Amino acid sequence: MAGILSRFKDIMSSNINALLDKVEDPMKMIDQYLRNLESDLGKVKAETAAVMAEETKSKRELDECIDSINKMQTYAEKALLSGNEADARTFLSKKGELNNKLISLQQTYDMAKENSTKM
Template sequence: MGVFSRLSDIVNANINSLLDRAEDPEKMVRLMIQEMEDTLVEVRSAAVKAIADKKEVERKLKKLHDGQIEWEEKAEFAVSKGRDDLAKGALMARRRLAEQAVVLERELEVIEETLGKFDEDMNKLHNKLNEAKGKQRAVEIRMKTAEKRVKLREKLHNSQIDDALLRYEAMERRIDELEASAESYDMGRAKTLDEQFGDLEAELGIEDDLKALKERVNKDN
């Protein structure tokens, strides 16, 4: 792809649209900036060559114009001396130089138009490059913010799991303590019928609490 067609594609590109469709916006904008900078280098290189060509054509034109003046003066001198034949030869030489000058002047016009296009396109490319760099900073900020949010959510999620496990362990510890307390009261005496029913109800209540806690822990995981 030529530098002009590639430059046109870049200038006309919708950066927001490209980034919205990209799987990795950060990588996409980085590649876009790299391509813009590479294209800018190529455009500048082409502009340098065009400027050198312009200077060369201008030197040739000056030489041709000086030559025309010189042959004009020789023709006048020949006429003043009655040498019309020499005057005609001088005028013919001047005309040949004038024809060459016309060709070079057209070439110079093309070069100047090209340089004007280079200047216009480089301004557009600079603006597009600045836009892309601005988008790059915005994308980087968004990516960092998203990463922080993910880490924070992971941390909160892990913290909730840890809290649930601690509650679970505390409940088991409480059951152990209740059982130990009950066993200590039973030492040395037989339980009454009411006490046995009370123990049964307490045990069932704790088992229900434990079951509910296990369900919450499993749900959090």
């Protein structure tokens, strides 16, 4: 009796394994792995593009701030040459504010550039 049960168990086990082998088609599994890899690659490309765009944006804002600082300096010099000290002080005050902003923008740009380099 025990021999019959043991043989029955072996037959059932082999049949179940055969069914599982049929279900797990290697070609289908490889295709699924490739689809997953392509999806992951697309996500990486999108994230890289976003990081690079952030770097470009930060650089543009930094350059604009530097240009504004130079303009304020030029305006202040012209105001002094024309004898208008009040306007010169106003322009120098704005230049000081822009210098404070420049520090923040420089830090943002440095971080964005570092992230872009890592990607």
